[in-house]
Amino acid sequence: MDKAIVTGLLIIASVVAATIMAVTISPSISAGSRSVSSSSISLAGRIQTDIEIVSAEADDVGQTIDVWLKNTGASNIKPVSALDVILRSVDGRRGEYVSHGGTPGNGWVAVPASRVVWNRGEMLRIHITLADPLSLGTYRLSATTSNGVSASLMFEMIGDPPPPVCSLETGSSGSGDGQFTTPSDLAVDASGHVYVADTFNHRIQKFTPQGVFELKFGLQGASDGQLDSPLGVSVDGQGNIYVADTGNKRIQKFDSTGVYQGKWEHWGLNAQPFLRPVAVAVDSNGGFYVSDQSNSRISRYDASGNYQNTFGGKGSSDGQFMSQLGIAVDRVDNVYVADVHNSRIQKFDASGKFLTKWGRQGFGDGEFNHPFRVVVNHKSGNVYVSDGNHRVQKFDSSGRFVDKWNRFGNDWLVRPYGVGVGPVIGNSETRPVWVTTFYDRLLQACVGE
Secondary structure, eight states: OOEEETTTTTEEEEEETTTTEEEEEOOOOOOOOOOOOOOOOOOOHHHOOOOEEEEEEOOSSHHHHHHEEEEOSSSSSSSSSGGGEEETTTTTTEEEEEESOOBBEEEESSTTTTOOOOOOOOOOEEEEOSSSSSOSSSEEEEEEEEOOOOEEEEEEEEEEEEOOOOEEEOEEEEESSOSSEEEEEEEEEOOOOOEEGGGHHHHHHEEEEEEEEEEEEBBBSSSOOOOOSSOOEEETSSEEEEEGGGGGTEEEEEETOOEEEEEEEEEEETEOOSSEEEEEEOOOOSOOEEEGGGGEEEEOOOTOOOOEEEOOOOOSSSTTTTSSSEEEEEOOOOOEEGGGGGTTTEETTTTTOOEEEEOOSSSTEEEEEEEEEEEEOOTTTTTTEEOOOOOOOOTTTTEEEEEEEEEEEEEEOOOEEEEEEOOTTTTTSSEEEEEETTSSSSEEEEOOO
Protein backbone atom coordinates (compact mmCIF):
# COMPACT_ATOMS: atom_id res chain seq x y z
CA MET A 1 0.00 0.00 0.00
CA ASP A 2 1.47 3.35 -1.00
CA LYS A 3 0.45 6.64 0.57
CA ALA A 4 1.88 10.09 -0.15
CA ILE A 5 2.27 12.54 2.69
CA VAL A 6 3.05 16.15 1.80
CA THR A 7 4.11 18.81 4.30
CA GLY A 8 4.41 22.25 2.69
CA LEU A 9 6.74 21.93 -0.27
CA LEU A 10 9.62 20.27 1.48
CA ILE A 11 8.82 16.66 2.27
CA ILE A 12 7.23 13.82 0.36
CA ALA A 13 7.11 10.43 2.10
CA SER A 14 5.95 7.15 0.59
CA VAL A 15 5.34 4.14 2.80
CA VAL A 16 4.81 0.49 2.08
CA ALA A 17 3.59 -1.65 5.01
CA ALA A 18 6.38 -1.30 7.59
CA THR A 19 8.89 0.02 5.03
CA ILE A 20 9.62 3.75 5.09
CA MET A 21 10.79 5.77 2.12
CA ALA A 22 11.28 9.49 1.70
CA VAL A 23 12.42 11.93 -0.93
CA THR A 24 13.02 15.47 0.31
CA ILE A 25 12.72 18.19 -2.31
CA SER A 26 13.20 21.92 -2.50
CA PRO A 27 10.34 24.07 -3.80
CA SER A 28 12.22 24.94 -7.00
CA ILE A 29 12.89 21.35 -8.06
CA SER A 30 10.39 18.98 -9.71
CA ALA A 31 9.71 15.86 -7.66
CA GLY A 32 10.11 13.43 -10.56
CA SER A 33 10.24 9.69 -10.02
CA ARG A 34 14.05 9.75 -9.87
CA SER A 35 14.68 13.29 -8.61
CA VAL A 36 16.40 13.67 -5.26
CA SER A 37 17.74 16.95 -3.91
CA SER A 38 18.82 18.52 -0.63
CA SER A 39 16.83 18.26 2.57
CA SER A 40 15.48 21.26 4.47
CA ILE A 41 18.71 22.71 5.89
CA SER A 42 19.50 25.46 8.37
CA LEU A 43 22.79 27.40 8.43
CA ALA A 44 24.18 25.41 5.51
CA GLY A 45 25.47 28.34 3.48
CA ARG A 46 27.39 29.88 6.37
CA ILE A 47 29.10 26.79 7.79
CA GLN A 48 29.50 24.68 4.64
CA THR A 49 27.70 21.72 6.18
CA ASP A 50 24.75 20.08 4.50
CA ILE A 51 23.00 16.76 5.08
CA GLU A 52 19.96 14.96 3.73
CA ILE A 53 18.01 11.89 4.79
CA VAL A 54 17.86 9.68 1.71
CA SER A 55 15.67 6.84 2.97
CA ALA A 56 14.73 4.72 5.95
CA GLU A 57 13.36 1.23 6.50
CA ALA A 58 11.61 -0.19 9.57
CA ASP A 59 11.12 -3.81 10.50
CA ASP A 60 7.64 -5.34 10.43
CA VAL A 61 6.79 -4.44 14.02
CA GLY A 62 8.35 -0.96 14.16
CA GLN A 63 11.01 -1.95 16.69
CA THR A 64 14.07 -1.01 14.63
CA ILE A 65 14.67 1.57 11.88
CA ASP A 66 17.61 1.75 9.48
CA VAL A 67 18.22 5.29 8.23
CA TRP A 68 20.47 6.35 5.33
CA LEU A 69 21.80 9.93 5.35
CA LYS A 70 24.17 11.70 2.95
CA ASN A 71 26.76 14.37 3.70
CA THR A 72 26.09 16.78 0.80
CA GLY A 73 28.15 19.65 2.18
CA ALA A 74 31.74 20.72 1.62
CA SER A 75 33.10 19.53 4.98
CA ASN A 76 33.62 16.27 6.81
CA ILE A 77 31.46 15.77 9.91
CA LYS A 78 32.89 14.35 13.12
CA PRO A 79 32.40 12.74 15.46
CA VAL A 80 29.49 10.75 14.05
CA SER A 81 28.36 10.01 17.61
CA ALA A 82 27.46 13.71 18.10
CA LEU A 83 24.51 13.41 15.72
CA ASP A 84 21.18 14.13 17.48
CA VAL A 85 18.22 11.97 16.44
CA ILE A 86 14.64 12.80 17.48
CA LEU A 87 11.48 10.82 16.75
CA ARG A 88 8.02 12.36 17.23
CA SER A 89 4.49 11.30 16.39
CA VAL A 90 2.50 13.93 14.51
CA ASP A 91 -0.44 13.59 16.92
CA GLY A 92 1.86 14.58 19.81
CA ARG A 93 1.35 11.36 21.77
CA ARG A 94 4.92 10.24 21.40
CA GLY A 95 8.21 12.11 21.34
CA GLU A 96 11.67 10.93 22.28
CA TYR A 97 15.32 11.78 21.95
CA VAL A 98 17.21 8.76 20.58
CA SER A 99 20.72 8.98 21.98
CA HIS A 100 23.90 7.49 20.54
CA GLY A 101 24.30 4.06 22.11
CA GLY A 102 21.34 4.93 24.29
CA THR A 103 19.77 3.09 27.17
CA PRO A 104 19.07 -0.63 26.67
CA GLY A 105 16.55 -1.00 23.86
CA ASN A 106 16.42 2.71 22.98
CA GLY A 107 19.26 4.29 21.00
CA TRP A 108 21.16 4.40 17.73
CA VAL A 109 24.52 3.23 16.42
CA ALA A 110 26.35 3.82 13.17
CA VAL A 111 26.87 0.89 10.81
CA PRO A 112 29.67 -0.05 11.23
CA ALA A 113 29.74 1.01 14.88
CA SER A 114 33.41 1.96 14.65
CA ARG A 115 32.76 4.80 12.22
CA VAL A 116 33.96 8.17 13.55
CA VAL A 117 34.23 10.51 10.53
CA TRP A 118 31.39 11.15 8.06
CA ASN A 119 33.24 12.27 4.93
CA ARG A 120 31.69 14.71 2.50
CA GLY A 121 29.75 13.00 -0.29
CA GLU A 122 29.44 9.75 1.65
CA MET A 123 26.38 7.88 2.86
CA LEU A 124 25.94 7.20 6.57
CA ARG A 125 23.76 4.38 7.82
CA ILE A 126 22.44 4.44 11.38
CA HIS A 127 20.48 1.68 13.09
CA ILE A 128 17.81 2.77 15.59
CA THR A 129 16.45 0.40 18.23
CA LEU A 130 13.33 1.50 20.14
CA ALA A 131 12.26 0.37 23.59
CA ASP A 132 8.62 0.50 22.52
CA PRO A 133 7.56 -0.48 18.97
CA LEU A 134 5.90 2.14 16.81
CA SER A 135 2.13 1.91 16.61
CA LEU A 136 0.21 2.73 13.44
CA GLY A 137 0.32 6.45 12.67
CA THR A 138 2.40 9.28 11.23
CA TYR A 139 5.85 10.21 12.54
CA ARG A 140 8.63 12.72 11.93
CA LEU A 141 12.27 11.66 12.17
CA SER A 142 14.93 14.37 12.35
CA ALA A 143 18.74 14.33 12.53
CA THR A 144 20.90 17.29 13.57
CA THR A 145 24.67 17.73 13.46
CA SER A 146 26.67 19.24 16.33
CA ASN A 147 26.73 22.63 14.56
CA GLY A 148 22.96 22.78 14.15
CA VAL A 149 22.38 21.58 10.59
CA SER A 150 19.34 19.32 10.34
CA ALA A 151 17.28 17.20 7.97
CA SER A 152 13.96 15.47 8.53
CA LEU A 153 11.38 13.20 6.96
CA MET A 154 7.82 12.18 7.71
CA PHE A 155 6.56 8.61 7.43
CA GLU A 156 3.48 6.58 8.22
CA MET A 157 3.23 3.12 9.78
CA ILE A 158 0.31 1.31 8.21
CA GLY A 159 -1.28 -2.14 8.26
CA ASP A 160 -0.77 -5.18 6.07
CA PRO A 161 -0.99 -4.70 2.28
CA PRO A 162 -4.06 -5.94 0.42
CA PRO A 163 -4.05 -9.27 -1.46
CA PRO A 164 -3.65 -9.47 -5.26
CA VAL A 165 -6.68 -8.02 -7.00
CA CYS A 166 -6.08 -8.18 -10.74
CA SER A 167 -4.31 -10.07 -13.48
CA LEU A 168 -3.54 -9.85 -17.18
CA GLU A 169 -2.31 -12.37 -19.73
CA THR A 170 -1.15 -11.68 -23.27
CA GLY A 171 1.26 -12.93 -25.92
CA SER A 172 1.79 -16.13 -27.86
CA SER A 173 4.53 -17.80 -29.89
CA GLY A 174 5.29 -16.14 -33.21
CA SER A 175 6.77 -13.10 -34.90
CA GLY A 176 3.67 -10.92 -35.25
CA ASP A 177 3.00 -7.79 -33.24
CA GLY A 178 2.55 -8.78 -29.60
CA GLN A 179 3.93 -12.29 -30.18
CA PHE A 180 7.26 -13.54 -28.85
CA THR A 181 10.05 -15.98 -29.47
CA THR A 182 11.79 -16.30 -26.09
CA PRO A 183 11.04 -12.99 -24.30
CA SER A 184 14.11 -12.94 -22.06
CA ASP A 185 13.76 -9.68 -20.15
CA LEU A 186 11.46 -6.73 -19.58
CA ALA A 187 11.52 -3.21 -18.17
CA VAL A 188 8.75 -0.86 -16.99
CA ASP A 189 8.99 2.91 -17.32
CA ALA A 190 7.62 5.57 -14.95
CA SER A 191 4.29 5.74 -16.78
CA GLY A 192 3.79 1.96 -16.71
CA HIS A 193 4.73 1.11 -20.30
CA VAL A 194 6.38 -2.29 -20.65
CA TYR A 195 9.40 -3.02 -22.89
CA VAL A 196 10.15 -6.66 -23.74
CA ALA A 197 13.42 -8.05 -25.11
CA ASP A 198 11.97 -10.41 -27.74
CA THR A 199 15.23 -12.30 -28.11
CA PHE A 200 14.92 -14.53 -31.15
CA ASN A 201 12.74 -12.09 -33.04
CA HIS A 202 15.70 -9.71 -32.60
CA ARG A 203 13.61 -6.77 -31.44
CA ILE A 204 12.19 -4.78 -28.54
CA GLN A 205 8.42 -4.55 -28.20
CA LYS A 206 6.60 -1.84 -26.26
CA PHE A 207 3.21 -2.34 -24.58
CA THR A 208 0.78 0.01 -22.87
CA PRO A 209 0.19 -0.33 -19.11
CA GLN A 210 -2.86 -2.42 -20.09
CA GLY A 211 -0.71 -4.88 -22.05
CA VAL A 212 -1.70 -3.66 -25.53
CA PHE A 213 1.00 -3.73 -28.23
CA GLU A 214 2.20 -0.21 -29.05
CA LEU A 215 5.37 -0.35 -31.15
CA LYS A 216 8.48 -2.37 -31.96
CA PHE A 217 12.01 -1.63 -33.12
CA GLY A 218 15.04 -3.60 -34.22
CA LEU A 219 15.81 -5.92 -37.13
CA GLN A 220 18.35 -8.71 -37.14
CA GLY A 221 21.73 -7.33 -38.13
CA ALA A 222 24.88 -5.61 -36.92
CA SER A 223 24.30 -2.02 -38.08
CA ASP A 224 23.41 0.76 -35.68
CA GLY A 225 19.87 0.20 -34.41
CA GLN A 226 19.80 -3.43 -35.52
CA LEU A 227 19.85 -6.24 -33.00
CA ASP A 228 21.05 -9.82 -32.69
CA SER A 229 19.46 -11.90 -29.92
CA PRO A 230 19.00 -9.12 -27.35
CA LEU A 231 18.82 -10.56 -23.84
CA GLY A 232 18.42 -7.46 -21.66
CA VAL A 233 16.53 -4.16 -21.59
CA SER A 234 16.34 -1.23 -19.17
CA VAL A 235 14.70 2.22 -19.14
CA ASP A 236 16.04 5.43 -17.56
CA GLY A 237 14.11 8.28 -15.95
CA GLN A 238 13.82 10.15 -19.25
CA GLY A 239 12.36 7.18 -21.10
CA ASN A 240 15.55 6.23 -22.95
CA ILE A 241 15.90 2.50 -23.59
CA TYR A 242 19.13 0.57 -23.09
CA VAL A 243 19.43 -2.83 -24.78
CA ALA A 244 21.93 -5.62 -24.14
CA ASP A 245 22.49 -6.51 -27.80
CA THR A 246 24.00 -9.85 -26.87
CA GLY A 247 24.73 -11.35 -30.28
CA ASN A 248 26.48 -8.16 -31.38
CA LYS A 249 28.37 -7.93 -28.07
CA ARG A 250 27.35 -4.35 -27.31
CA ILE A 251 24.93 -2.06 -25.50
CA GLN A 252 22.68 0.16 -27.62
CA LYS A 253 20.66 3.18 -26.53
CA PHE A 254 17.34 4.26 -28.08
CA ASP A 255 14.84 7.00 -27.31
CA SER A 256 11.31 6.14 -26.16
CA THR A 257 10.13 5.71 -29.76
CA GLY A 258 12.96 3.35 -30.73
CA VAL A 259 15.24 5.85 -32.51
CA TYR A 260 18.92 4.86 -32.22
CA GLN A 261 21.01 7.12 -29.94
CA GLY A 262 24.37 5.43 -29.38
CA LYS A 263 26.29 2.27 -28.51
CA TRP A 264 29.04 0.86 -26.26
CA GLU A 265 31.17 -2.14 -27.20
CA HIS A 266 34.06 -2.11 -24.74
CA TRP A 267 34.90 -2.11 -21.04
CA GLY A 268 38.04 -1.25 -19.11
CA LEU A 269 40.74 1.37 -19.58
CA ASN A 270 42.28 -0.75 -22.34
CA ALA A 271 38.97 -0.92 -24.24
CA GLN A 272 38.51 -4.66 -24.00
CA PRO A 273 35.46 -5.95 -25.91
CA PHE A 274 32.35 -7.26 -24.23
CA LEU A 275 32.09 -11.02 -24.59
CA ARG A 276 28.44 -11.66 -23.71
CA PRO A 277 26.50 -8.66 -22.38
CA VAL A 278 23.26 -10.13 -21.04
CA ALA A 279 21.73 -7.35 -18.93
CA VAL A 280 21.89 -3.60 -18.34
CA ALA A 281 20.53 -1.47 -15.48
CA VAL A 282 20.35 2.33 -15.10
CA ASP A 283 21.18 4.18 -11.86
CA SER A 284 19.64 7.32 -10.35
CA ASN A 285 22.16 9.62 -12.05
CA GLY A 286 21.61 8.29 -15.58
CA GLY A 287 24.68 6.07 -15.52
CA PHE A 288 24.39 2.36 -16.20
CA TYR A 289 25.80 -1.06 -15.33
CA VAL A 290 26.44 -3.91 -17.79
CA SER A 291 26.36 -7.60 -16.85
CA ASP A 292 28.98 -9.22 -19.10
CA GLN A 293 28.35 -12.90 -18.45
CA SER A 294 31.31 -14.52 -20.19
CA ASN A 295 33.69 -12.08 -18.51
CA SER A 296 32.01 -12.79 -15.12
CA ARG A 297 32.07 -9.05 -14.50
CA ILE A 298 29.88 -5.98 -14.03
CA SER A 299 31.05 -2.78 -15.74
CA ARG A 300 29.92 0.69 -14.67
CA TYR A 301 29.48 3.79 -16.87
CA ASP A 302 28.54 7.37 -16.00
CA ALA A 303 25.65 9.36 -17.48
CA SER A 304 27.83 10.43 -20.41
CA GLY A 305 28.70 6.82 -21.19
CA ASN A 306 32.26 7.03 -19.87
CA TYR A 307 33.69 3.85 -18.37
CA GLN A 308 34.15 4.06 -14.58
CA ASN A 309 35.13 0.69 -13.17
CA THR A 310 34.54 -3.07 -13.26
CA PHE A 311 33.92 -5.58 -10.46
CA GLY A 312 33.42 -9.32 -10.15
CA GLY A 313 35.36 -12.34 -11.38
CA LYS A 314 34.63 -16.02 -11.89
CA GLY A 315 34.05 -18.11 -8.77
CA SER A 316 31.83 -18.68 -5.76
CA SER A 317 33.42 -16.37 -3.21
CA ASP A 318 31.77 -13.12 -2.12
CA GLY A 319 31.77 -10.73 -5.06
CA GLN A 320 32.42 -13.44 -7.65
CA PHE A 321 29.96 -14.87 -10.17
CA MET A 322 29.11 -18.07 -11.96
CA SER A 323 27.14 -17.16 -15.11
CA GLN A 324 25.51 -14.05 -13.64
CA LEU A 325 22.50 -12.79 -15.57
CA GLY A 326 20.06 -10.14 -14.28
CA ILE A 327 21.12 -6.88 -12.66
CA ALA A 328 19.16 -4.14 -10.88
CA VAL A 329 19.88 -0.83 -9.12
CA ASP A 330 17.88 0.52 -6.15
CA ARG A 331 17.00 4.10 -5.23
CA VAL A 332 20.34 4.71 -3.46
CA ASP A 333 22.30 3.01 -6.27
CA ASN A 334 23.02 -0.29 -4.59
CA VAL A 335 23.46 -3.00 -7.24
CA TYR A 336 21.80 -6.43 -7.15
CA VAL A 337 23.04 -9.31 -9.32
CA ALA A 338 21.34 -12.64 -10.09
CA ASP A 339 24.29 -15.03 -9.66
CA VAL A 340 22.72 -17.91 -11.60
CA HIS A 341 24.88 -20.98 -11.00
CA ASN A 342 25.72 -19.95 -7.44
CA SER A 343 21.92 -19.82 -6.84
CA ARG A 344 22.07 -16.53 -4.96
CA ILE A 345 21.53 -12.79 -5.16
CA GLN A 346 24.52 -10.58 -4.39
CA LYS A 347 24.26 -6.93 -3.34
CA PHE A 348 26.97 -4.30 -3.92
CA ASP A 349 27.30 -0.58 -3.34
CA ALA A 350 27.47 1.82 -6.29
CA SER A 351 31.23 1.35 -6.71
CA GLY A 352 31.01 -2.45 -6.68
CA LYS A 353 31.94 -3.13 -3.06
CA PHE A 354 30.34 -6.37 -1.85
CA LEU A 355 27.65 -5.79 0.79
CA THR A 356 25.69 -8.98 1.31
CA LYS A 357 24.22 -12.07 -0.34
CA TRP A 358 21.28 -14.42 0.11
CA GLY A 359 19.96 -17.68 -1.29
CA ARG A 360 21.24 -21.16 -1.94
CA GLN A 361 20.33 -24.10 -4.14
CA GLY A 362 16.95 -25.52 -3.10
CA PHE A 363 13.19 -25.33 -3.30
CA GLY A 364 12.26 -23.68 -0.01
CA ASP A 365 11.36 -20.06 0.62
CA GLY A 366 14.41 -17.91 -0.08
CA GLU A 367 16.16 -20.71 -1.99
CA PHE A 368 16.71 -20.77 -5.75
CA ASN A 369 17.07 -23.09 -8.69
CA HIS A 370 19.02 -20.67 -10.87
CA PRO A 371 17.72 -17.13 -10.29
CA PHE A 372 17.41 -15.48 -13.71
CA ARG A 373 16.38 -11.86 -13.28
CA VAL A 374 16.16 -9.39 -10.42
CA VAL A 375 14.32 -6.08 -10.10
CA VAL A 376 13.92 -3.55 -7.28
CA ASN A 377 10.81 -1.54 -6.50
CA HIS A 378 12.27 1.95 -6.04
CA LYS A 379 9.41 2.97 -3.76
CA SER A 380 9.50 0.14 -1.24
CA GLY A 381 13.01 -1.21 -1.78
CA ASN A 382 11.58 -4.72 -2.15
CA VAL A 383 13.47 -7.08 -4.46
CA TYR A 384 11.76 -9.46 -6.92
CA VAL A 385 13.55 -12.47 -8.38
CA SER A 386 12.45 -14.80 -11.21
CA ASP A 387 13.39 -18.25 -9.96
CA GLY A 388 13.93 -21.49 -11.92
CA ASN A 389 11.61 -23.12 -9.40
CA HIS A 390 8.79 -21.71 -11.59
CA ARG A 391 7.98 -18.79 -9.33
CA VAL A 392 8.74 -15.18 -8.49
CA GLN A 393 10.08 -14.54 -4.99
CA LYS A 394 9.92 -11.24 -3.12
CA PHE A 395 12.50 -10.09 -0.53
CA ASP A 396 13.17 -6.95 1.43
CA SER A 397 16.34 -5.00 0.67
CA SER A 398 18.39 -7.03 3.15
CA GLY A 399 17.37 -10.36 1.59
CA ARG A 400 14.66 -11.40 4.03
CA PHE A 401 12.02 -13.53 2.30
CA VAL A 402 8.63 -11.79 2.10
CA ASP A 403 6.38 -13.61 -0.37
CA LYS A 404 6.25 -15.73 -3.53
CA TRP A 405 3.99 -16.36 -6.52
CA ASN A 406 3.83 -19.46 -8.71
CA ARG A 407 0.64 -18.46 -10.46
CA PHE A 408 -0.36 -15.26 -12.28
CA GLY A 409 -4.07 -15.16 -13.05
CA ASN A 410 -5.05 -18.46 -14.66
CA ASP A 411 -1.47 -19.32 -15.66
CA TRP A 412 0.92 -21.39 -13.63
CA LEU A 413 4.36 -19.91 -14.01
CA VAL A 414 6.62 -22.09 -16.13
CA ARG A 415 10.19 -20.85 -16.33
CA PRO A 416 9.67 -17.14 -15.68
CA TYR A 417 12.37 -15.02 -17.30
CA GLY A 418 11.99 -11.25 -17.14
CA VAL A 419 10.39 -9.54 -14.16
CA GLY A 420 9.45 -5.89 -13.66
CA VAL A 421 7.46 -3.68 -11.29
CA GLY A 422 5.17 -0.92 -12.51
CA PRO A 423 3.82 2.25 -10.87
CA VAL A 424 0.70 2.31 -8.70
CA ILE A 425 -2.46 1.91 -10.78
CA GLY A 426 -4.73 4.94 -10.32
CA ASN A 427 -6.08 5.04 -6.76
CA SER A 428 -6.02 1.26 -6.34
CA GLU A 429 -3.16 1.12 -3.78
CA THR A 430 -1.67 -1.78 -5.73
CA ARG A 431 1.03 -2.02 -8.38
CA PRO A 432 1.57 -4.50 -11.23
CA VAL A 433 4.33 -7.08 -11.28
CA TRP A 434 5.07 -8.19 -14.85
CA VAL A 435 6.68 -11.47 -15.90
CA THR A 436 7.71 -13.00 -19.22
CA THR A 437 7.84 -16.80 -19.52
CA PHE A 438 9.54 -19.51 -21.55
CA TYR A 439 6.23 -20.20 -23.27
CA ASP A 440 6.15 -16.74 -24.85
CA ARG A 441 3.68 -15.14 -22.49
CA LEU A 442 3.56 -11.71 -20.87
CA LEU A 443 1.77 -11.89 -17.54
CA GLN A 444 0.76 -9.34 -14.93
CA ALA A 445 -0.42 -9.69 -11.35
CA CYS A 446 -1.32 -6.68 -9.20
CA VAL A 447 -0.01 -6.91 -5.67
CA GLY A 448 -0.08 -4.75 -2.58
CA GLU A 449 3.25 -3.18 -1.77
